[in-house]
Amino acid sequence: MLDDTDRRILRQLQADPHASSAQIAERAGLAPATCWRRIEKLQEAGIIRGTRARIDWRALGYTVEVSLRVTLDKSVPRAFDEFAARARQIPEVLEIQTFLGQVDVRLGLIARDLAHYQQIYRERILHLPHVTDLDALMHIARIKYDESLPI
Template identity: 40%
Template sequence: MITLDDIDRALVRALAEDATASAGALGRDLGLSQPACWRRIKRLREVGVFRGARLDLDAPVLGFGVTVFLGVKLATKGRVSLEDFERAATAIPEVQIVEQVLGLFDYRLRVVARDIADFERVLRRRVMTLPGVGNIDANVLLSEERRPGPL
C-alpha cells in the first residue's frame, strides 16, 4: 500500500472528477509547478493508484435502455470451473462487469441490453449457457441516483 499525502489525495480527487485535467491546471489549483504536479501524477500511475482513464458513456443515449444485475450461483465449484466461467462471462459483449462475491450468489454480473426482449436473448443464448451456471437471479435497474466517487 502506498502512503499518500494531502496533495496526492487532492490530485486523486481532482483526477477522479476530471481525468482530462492538465498537470498545469492541477498544479495551479494545488500550489505546485506543472513539472512537480506531473511527477506526482506519474508516480501515482506507476504504483498503480490509477488503473486507467475511461469515458463515462451514457448507455441509454447509445441505445441500451435496460441494465440488469444478475446474481449467478454456480452448480459446480472448483478452480477450473471458476476460471472457465469468468473467461466465458467476460467474453459476452453485453456483460459490463463480472464480480466474484461472497453470499447467496457466487458472481454478480452487470448486463446492458437494448430492451427487455434483447436482454432475454442475452440471458437465454449467452448467460444461461455459461460453464457451471446453476441458479440465476435478475434485478432490473430502475434508476441510478449516485455513481461511485473517489475513495
C-alpha cells in the same frame, strides 16, 4: 503513503480528469514540474491507473440494465474459471463480480430493450457452464453512483 499534496492532486484529477498537468498544478497550488513528477510517481505506484472515456450506454440505445445473481456448481474444481471465461465473451456483460456466500457471481449486463435482454438470456446466459441457480434483478433507478474517493 500519501501526503496532503498527493491528495490535492488526486482531488483535482477526480474533479476534472481532462485537465492538463499545468491546470492541476495551479489548482493544487504547485509548480507544474513538481505536479508532473508527483503525478508520474502516483502512476508508477499504481494509484493512478489511467484515464478513460465513460460512454453513456443509454445514449447509444441501451435502455435495460439487469443484475444476474448466479450460483455455480462448486463440486466442479474449475467452475468459476470456466464460467468467467465464457461470461467475458458476452459483449453486453459489463461487469463480473465474485462473492462468498450463497450467490457466487453477479453479472451486470445491458440490453437495448426487453426483447434484446430475452435474446441474450436465452441464447447466451442460459448456456454458461456450471450454473445451478440464476436470479435476475431488473434495475429501475440508480440512486448513487460515484467513483470519486473521499481523499
